[in-house]
Amino acid sequence: MVQATKVIDQKEAPLVRNYVNGEWVASKSTKFLDVVNPATTEVLARVPMSTKEEVDEAIQYAKEAYQEWRELPPLTRGRYMFTLKNLMEEHFEEASQILTKEHGKSIDEARGEIRRAIECVEHAAGIPTLMMGYNLETIAPGLDEECVLQPLGVFACLPPSNFPGMIPFWFLPYAIACGNTYVVKPSSEVPLTMNKLGELMDEAGFPPGVVNIVNGSRDVSDALLKSPDVKGVSFVGSTPVARYVYSTATASGKRAQCQGAAKNFLLVMPDANLDKTMPAVMNSVYGCAGQRCLAGANVVAVGDDAFYEKLKKKLTDSARATKTGNGLDESVQMGPLRSKAAMDKVLSYIDTGLKEGAKLILDGRNIKVPGFEKGYFIGPTIFDNVDPKSKIGSEEIFGPVMCLIRAKDFNEALRMIDENPYGNAASIFTSSGKWAREFKHRVQAGDIGVNIGIAAPVAFFPFSGWKDSFFGDLHGQGFDAINFFTERKVVISRWF
């Protein structure tokens, strides 16, 4: 299989293969994209843009595998999860290193991501309990009623580039534990982590066709979205594409859960413990170089000018101390942007901010990382006095850019969040139970943090975006995942 450990001349870079019906197969495609290490710009591998026929073939194998896979007792399917979990533990460091190399995030962040993926597998291992239905005796004299949960067939996943190890696992373990079969189309920018995890699933011995990986781009996505044999799709990415995936999938009667963009607000109240708040805000804004749908983007100082200035100084000092560099260096706190295109987009937003009149008080452009001069780095950046309705204050930048905003009171801050089209996450930093309670009760977002910078739900809770951050009803992870990947069947019985 592909080894993402060496660097390689572009022509010699290994080709990523698809995993179909339990076999690693070379795509017939003649079109390839480079998989580039964003810290070094070296080409790690080349990923094929698989054809529609290859997708259809994978779907057919998944459809055939479904017939036998769904008949296995849930306990047996759960055992595959235990095997997979053990393999993921065994290859934890290797998978984390691959992830850092292809994505750029720090090695600690990569380890933390793989851990989250394992947690979803661990949760799905409890499928005999998770998938239980319910019943009621004597709904009428002599009549009993029961509700059972059954799998539906083939599901597909279209994950993004920012969490290539974790996000497919918000869905995949639950889907197959429920008795469905699965096709993943990894992000073409970062296919190597999923490739490694595919190797582990192969080693775990899942029957052929239960899990399939087809690499490619929009053609592969469209083939999955339009196939009548695919029962549902899970997507994470930008809002316009989430909207497209949702409308295309549901138009043909598929289930769809589609997560889009975000613009997350962090409210800092005057009574917050600032020393403890700073590290949480730093991780929120600059972790994964800001390339998280839960990243804090707008930091709102709630209170008077003196508090605003005090907070600004602390934020600027902390951000300035953040070490940017190659994620494989354990002293590095922030890696590069995922790609040149991603870096250019963030630089463009910084230009926009300047044109909009915001004051750039910490400029991460032109940062030099010794030994990695070609890397796609932008250092921690802070805009002061941002209007929440401006472009930089309202749109997702997806980079290490903090927008510092003033609000005279709690209600004004809350209104800013309400007026933003996105509703993925929001956090409050306070010592007041009253403000915390008011915030979590009233705020219009789905993942809420109280003195937490990244409110990332663990495996047993749904990842709950709202507004333009999510299209669908049932989210990834938790019981939502079980409900998404099963159909209800109600049986009413009477015996004569």
Next chain:
Amino acid sequence: MELTTFSMVLRYTLQLEDQTGQFYRALAANSNLMQAKDLFTKFADNSDRRKKDLERTARESVDHSLLEPVSGLFEETCTINTAIPNDASITDAISTARALEDKMQKFYTEAGDKINFISNVSRLYKRYAQDRTKALASLQDFT
């Protein structure tokens, strides 16, 4: 050097435990110090156990959403001296061991506070700080 990330703190701790384990193994093998052989062997075994537990707990607990920068923790504050001559007396050996345990106790206490965002590992550090206090007491009893 300042330890600024969770990984750095963990890596440095493992190095210290490695060094500690080797130190106690050497003492246990020293024919001049046979009267403390069992104690030194136990301490060396404890270091090995702590290393394994630390690696496992860290691997199982690290979470990208909880990671925070670490500040104010420096390698220099816990540089341990494990150099001891072959002909060292039991008094010298116990004295060096006590200095080491004292530094390790302080390091685990301080580092445990700094990485409290990964609470399982932080708790482990605090437990190990207590272990080192007990080790100090054992060394005190020995003299």
